[in-house]
Amino acid sequence: MPGMTLxxxxxxxxxxxxxxxxxxxxxxxxxCVLANDxxxxxxxxEFRKMGAERVFDxxxxxxxxxxxxxxxxxxSATQTKTMRDFAREQDIxxxxxxxxxxxxxxxxxxxxxLPGDCVxxxxxxxxxxxxxxxxxxxxxxxxCAAAMATGECWFRVPETLRFVFNGELQPWVGGKDLILFTxxxxxxxxxxxxxxxxxxxxxHALEMAGRFTMCNMAIEAGGKNGVMPFDEKTxxxxxxxxxxxxxxxxxxxxADYAHVYEWNAGAIEPQVSAPFLPSxxxxxxxxxxxxxxQAVVGACTNGRIEDLRVAAGILKGRKVAKGVxxxxxxxxxxxxxxxxxxxxxxxxxxxxxxxxxPTCGPCLGGHMGVLAAGERAVxxxxxxxxxxxxxxxxxxxxxxxxxxxxxAVCGRICSPEEL
Amino acid sequence: xxxxxxxxxxxxxxxxxxxxxxxxxxxxxxxxxxxxxxxxAEFITRVRPGDVIVAGVNFGCGSxxxxxxxxxxxxxxxxxxxxxxxxxxxxxxxNIGLPIVECAPLVDETEAGDEVExxxxxxxxxxxxxxxxxxxxxxxxxxxxxxxxxxxxxxxKARLPAG
Ligand code: SF4
Numbered sequence: 001m002p003g004m005t006l007x008x009x010x011x012x013x014x015x016x017x018x019x020x021x022x023x024x025x026x027x028x029x030x031x032c033v034l035a036n037d038x039x040x041x042x043x044x045x046e047f048r049k050m051g052a053e054r055v056f057d058x059x060x061x062x063x064x065x066x067x068x069x070x071x072x073x074x075x076s077a078t079q080t081k082t083m084r085d086f087a088r089e090q091d092i093x094x095x096x097x098x099x100x101x102x103x104x105x106x107x108x109x110x111x112x113x114l115p116g117d118c119v120x121x122x123x124x125x126x127x128x129x130x131x132x133x134x135x136x137x138x139x140x141x142x143x144c145a146a147a148m149a150t151g152e153c154w155f156r157v158p159e160t161l162r163f164v165f166n167g168e169l170q171p172w173v174g175g176k177d178l179i180l181f182t183x184x185x186x187x188x189x190x191x192x193x194x195x196x197x198x199x200x201x202x203x204h205a206l207e208m209a210g211r212f213t214m215c216n217m218a219i220e221a222g223g224k225n226g227v228m229p230f231d232e233k234t235x236x237x238x239x240x241x242x243x244x245x246x247x248x249x250x251x252x253x254x255a256d257y258a259h260v261y262e263w264n265a266g267a268i269e270p271q272v273s274a275p276f277l278p279s280x281x282x283x284x285x286x287x288x289x290x291x292x293x294q295a296v297v298g299a300c301t302n303g304r305i306e307d308l309r310v311a312a313g314i315l316k317g318r319k320v321a322k323g324v325x326x327x328x329x330x331x332x333x334x335x336x337x338x339x340x341x342x343x344x345x346x347x348x349x350x351x352x353x354x355x356x357x358p359t360c361g362p363c364l365g366g367h368m369g370v371l372a373a374g375e376r377a378v379x380x381x382x383x384x385x386x387x388x389x390x391x392x393x394x395x396x397x398x399x400x401x402x403x404x405x406x407x408a409v410c411g412r413i414c415s416p417e418e419l
Numbered sequence: 420x421x422x423x424x425x426x427x428x429x430x431x432x433x434x435x436x437x438x439x440x441x442x443x444x445x446x447x448x449x450x451x452x453x454x455x456x457x458x459x460a461e462f463i464t465r466v467r468p469g470d471v472i473v474a475g476v477n478f479g480c481g482s483x484x485x486x487x488x489x490x491x492x493x494x495x496x497x498x499x500x501x502x503x504x505x506x507x508x509x510x511x512x513x514n515i516g517l518p519i520v521e522c523a524p525l526v527d528e529t530e531a532g533d534e535v536e537x538x539x540x541x542x543x544x545x546x547x548x549x550x551x552x553x554x555x556x557x558x559x560x561x562x563x564x565x566x567x568x569x570x571x572x573x574x575x576k577a578r579l580p581a582g
Binding site for chain 2: 042045050051052067072073076121123138139142143146149150192193222224364366386388
């Protein structure tokens with residue numbers, strides 16, 4: 001039997017098997033099942049229809065109110081209440097509504113997901129936790145309901161694509177740029193039904209924040225999951241948070257990859273993805289005459305403290321351009337508090353930016369920064385589909401916190417180098 | 420099942436199938452009323468029970484929202500035929516009992532308004548307007564079990580110990 005990729009090892013482990021091959025069907029035991037205020041209500045409805053009475057394990061379910069919270073209208077408040085009532089009824093350990101934040105930043109930060117875990121969530125960006133060398137993937141509400149009832153989920157073992165980044169990153173280039181570049185190269189279905197395994201010296205050089213950003217956007221290439229190698233940075237992050245044992249896996253040297261891409265990370269400039277697909281990525285220098293109405297720093301891609309520090313570093317002593325709405329959204333309550341203590345919030349406010357409580361908000365065109373027809377935003381979010389941030393005739397350009405903050409100052413898309 | 424075709428291109432994402440601004444409800448009829456709104460505002464006035472959506476690659480990409488296949492099914496669409504599907508949409512559709520078929524040649528040779536007939540069990544689709552016929556491979560493994568059971572709710576219900 002040939003060696004296994006990281007994803008094959010993780011799935012074999014979760015399925016209690018010695019080995020698996022791409023194409024195998026497995027039933028995996030789940031370490032955690034996630035849903036949010038938008039997907040949980042349907043999952044709860046289906047859970048009841050299944051005749052289930054109790055969740056399989058109250059400590060292995062995470063319900064996070066983040067999409068429309070603080071509740072933006074009566075319907076949203078009703079949805080959140082449905083989830084809250086269910087959490088109380090089932091005595092769910094990880095229910096987050098206050099002192100909460102965006103699910104995909106919150107779960108790793110709280111130590112709820114650990115290396116070696118197998119996680120599904122009723123949210124497509126559940127693939128974020130691959131940064132912890134875990135298997136995680138998004139599902140719909142029905143799969144989530146079945147998993148809450150049984151603690152299991154079936155998977156078809158995917159083929160793996162390996163992405164190797166070597167070389168030294170240019171200034172202002174980070175995880176966001178590497179993943180936008182990757183999607184630009186392979187397309188929004190370039191990894192359809194497949195696993196994306198990352199490696200190379202430039203990946204090990206990234207802090208955890210950048211690795212989460214990269215795995216987060218695996219879904220934007222159609223990927224089933226994204227996964228990062230375990231190293232001393234993973235260990236330091238996890239050991240500061242873990243309250244249970246975890247298992248470390250690494251890919252076999254003779255693992256069988258469907259394809260290996262190797263890129264020189266040192267040749268990549270800050271990237272921006274133009275509307276209306278994340279794969280419309282190009283160097284920031286090619287888009288620098290595009291005027292903007294709004295700049296957003298936040299979302300599960302880039303709402304971490306490291307991201308806010310980068311944005312604050314650029315906004316410090318500068319002013320947001322007249323007529324531009326610059327909205328900063330810390331990813332979680334803890335990050336908000338840290339940003340306040342570090343003086344970042346003051347820097348943002350002095351620069352003329354607005355700081356919101358943690359929420360998905362504008363990322364999905366929900367609230368806190370919805371676009372009108374003809375308006376254009378540069379955002380650190382992960383999707384720029386038609387109508388994603390508001391009106392179907394509005395536009396979203398995806399970029400890193402550095403480019404978003406610099407663009408807020410310039411009033412048009414620009415590189416921090418230009419300031 | 421047979422119906423008229425509504426045709427779309429590649430990468431139809433769940434944000435245009437059902438925009439997030441309508442996701443503050445889980446009411447199926449309300450979701451159906453906004454189906455495809457940001458891609459084709461007329462769709463909802465044209466669609467008739469039994470109609471078929473035909474599209475290119477990566478249909479249903481983007482968010483995990485099960486509201487998307489629910490909206491499509493609820494407005495009467497009998498089947499979605501595409502060159503390929505995004506994987507979460509694929510699972511969701513099977514789970515809720517919205518028939519989906521991967522068949523690239525049919526997509527290439529079918530136009531909006533054509534009448535298409537699909538026989539899932541036989542793995543055969545016919546374009547009645549053009550007089551062409553296509554076959555597609557049957558589902559295998561858990562996907563086939565799901566369809567045979569009538570969706571995920573029924574499947575889990577049968578497996579859970581009676582409470
Ligand atoms: S921040 Fe955006 S992409 Fe992330 S979970 Fe929220 S809505 Fe989804």
